[in-house]
Structure formats: structure tokens, C-alpha cells
Amino acid sequence: MFNMPSYYQLSSIQRGYPYYRSASGESSYISLEEALSLIEQAVSGEREDELFYDYLISMAPTQQEREIIISIRDDERKHNRMFRMIFEAFTGRAIQSPTEVQFQKPESFNEGVEKALMGELKAVERYRNIRAGLLNRYYRDMVFEILTDELKHASKYNFILNLELKRKLNDIAN
Template sequence: MYYQPYAIPRPVSVNWSFYRNDDMVLQLIEQSIQGERNDELFYDFLIKLAPTSQEKEIITGIRDDERKHRAMFRALYTQLTGKAPAVTEEASEQLPSSYLAGIETALLGELKAFEKYRTLYLHINPRYRDWIFEIMTDEMKHASYYNWLYAKNK
């Protein structure tokens, strides 16, 4: 079977009693939905501060990935619970005082997100791990880009 990265998983019957950490998994997914939204809004602000079109393009690509991740987490939550997640649309992070400070915040945020998603990967039903793996590898790619942007602008 060929894996399609943007495909929504087909409904399956999950025996949650087999997984001891189902509450933790759902909580991490809810946190991730909000975190991806916060990142999207934060990166919208960074795009406006970016000094070159190349940097704007890089951050725009990362922002678009965050939108994709949020949609994936929302679909995953709905798949696992049978209901849509109840998450706010408002950002809960402060905006940076400068472009370089924003890049530093973004870099550290991407690395923290990877750590959270690794925990999720290890505790989620194995049939959903490809989704989490895709998101994790995107986060590492983003961290690499932000590391480059930070070095370039330091």
C-alpha cells in the first residue's frame, strides 16, 4: 500500500483498552492542535519581518507545513474520538521584539515540538505512527531552516 502524506485515515475500530496512555495521547494531540495554530500565527508575523524574499519564502513554507500539521492533528483527534476537537483559534504566545529573537524562539519551539511528537509517536496506536513520523520529520526540517536563518542573521 502506498502511503499518501495528506490522506485522511479511514475509520477503524480501535480497542483503546489495549493502550494504557489513551488520555495522554488525546491531551498531546489537543496541545499540538493549539501549538500548531500558535506557530502559524507567529510565523505570519516573522514573514513580515524577514529581510529578504528568500527568507520570506522559507518561513512561508514552514508556516504552510504548520497549517498542514494542524489539519492532520484535527483529523486524527476526530478519528480517535468520533468528535471534533474543542480548541481555540486565538494565539497564546507573545510576538518577538526583533526578527532575530523571533528566529531563535521559532528554532527552540520546533525542537520542543519534536520532543512532544516523539512522546506521542511512542504512545499512539501504531497504525497512526506514519502520520506522527511525517510531522516529526517536518519539525526537524524546520529547525534546520531556522538554525540557518539564525546563523545568517546573527
């Protein structure tokens, strides 16, 4: 009769976990190659993002909102530099940016802020996967900084949307 090994004798793949093990013994559900591909995708849209942020800045109804979006745009520029550095450290090559970029303007400032908010939340999910695939703590910590910035950006966009709601409520009350 065939003896089935105990649960703990099975490899992680046999137990149904799609993790891989690095040479250092760390486990992850995302490979380094997948993480690098996600970095490349994140950076490839940088020019379109910059045009989008510049548009939002130009449409912002107050100086306070302009300054908030400028700070977010500047963080995004920093993130792109960090992702480029990580990619080059692992691959030895630079990420090429597209030369011609199409930019679709939102119909209103608020629609743009809502789009930006949802983009920040999607980025958190993508960057969490990037972080999981990086084997070196130094680079994982860099991506953690980017992740926390993205969460901060989402909060700032929510703040801007609340400012607009307050303006509308004041208009109704007056």
C-alpha cells in the same frame, strides 16, 4: 521459604518498566489517552502559532527568508490538519480552537527565529510522545512525518540564523 520468580517471569510493571500493553501486544510508555491529550494541546495553540509565523514573515529581511518561513508555516497548517484527523479518528469528536488569542511579538526578527527554533525542538519531544502512544501504524507514520518536518524546520531556522551571522560578519569586514 518464599520463592521469588525469576526476572523473566515478572510482568513489565513488576520489573520496573512503566509500559502498558495494547490488545495487539505492542508496548508503549505513553498511553493512548496521554497521546490524545498531547494532540489536543498541540492543536489548541494553532492560531497563536499562525499569528507568530505571519509576523516573522512580515519581518523577514529577504525574500529567501520569507519563502523559508512561508514553507514552514504551510507545513504547520498541514500538521494541524493531520493531528485533528488523528484526534477525531480516535475520539469521534473535533478539537475546539480558542476564539480569542493573545500574541506576543518578539523584540526582533532574530529573537523570533530563535524562539521558533526552540519551539520546533520542543515539538519534536512532544510529538515523539504522541507517536509512542498511538497504537495504529498508519497514525504513527503520520506523526513520524510531522516529526521529521519539525526537524527540517529546526534546520531551516538554523540556516536563517547563519544568514544573519554572515550579514553581520560582512558588515564588520566592510
